[in-house]
Amino acid sequence: MGTPFPGGLAWLQERAPGLVPWAWAVNGCLSVLASVLAAMVALSAGFSWVLAAGAVAYAGAWLALR
Numbered sequence: 001m002g003t004p005f006p007g008g009l010a011w012l013q014e015r016a017p018g019l020v021p022w023a024w025a026v027n028g029c030l031s032v033l034a035s036v037l038a039a040m041v042a043l044s045a046g047f048s049w050v051l052a053a054g055a056v057a058y059a060g061a062w063l064a065l066r
Contacts, residue, residue, distance in 0.1 A: 004061065011065070 005027060012019055034057075042050045 004058075008061075008065070 009020060009023060012023055038050050038053075041053065
């Protein structure tokens with residue numbers, strides 16, 4: 001998820017170092033899936049829906065850290 005990812009990795013390294021490889025794997029898989037999904041949503045519903053979905057994803061990630 002861009003810029004927050006390195007900070008999240010540092011946070012995870014302090015609290016659960018065994019999950020860092022898992023975080024990299026999830027990031028890699030979801031990066032590929034999200035790029036394809038973003039293109040499909042942009043073509044079918046418009047780019048504003050892609051931006052809204054991105055905002056929801058960032059909000060969800062923030063809430064998951066709380």
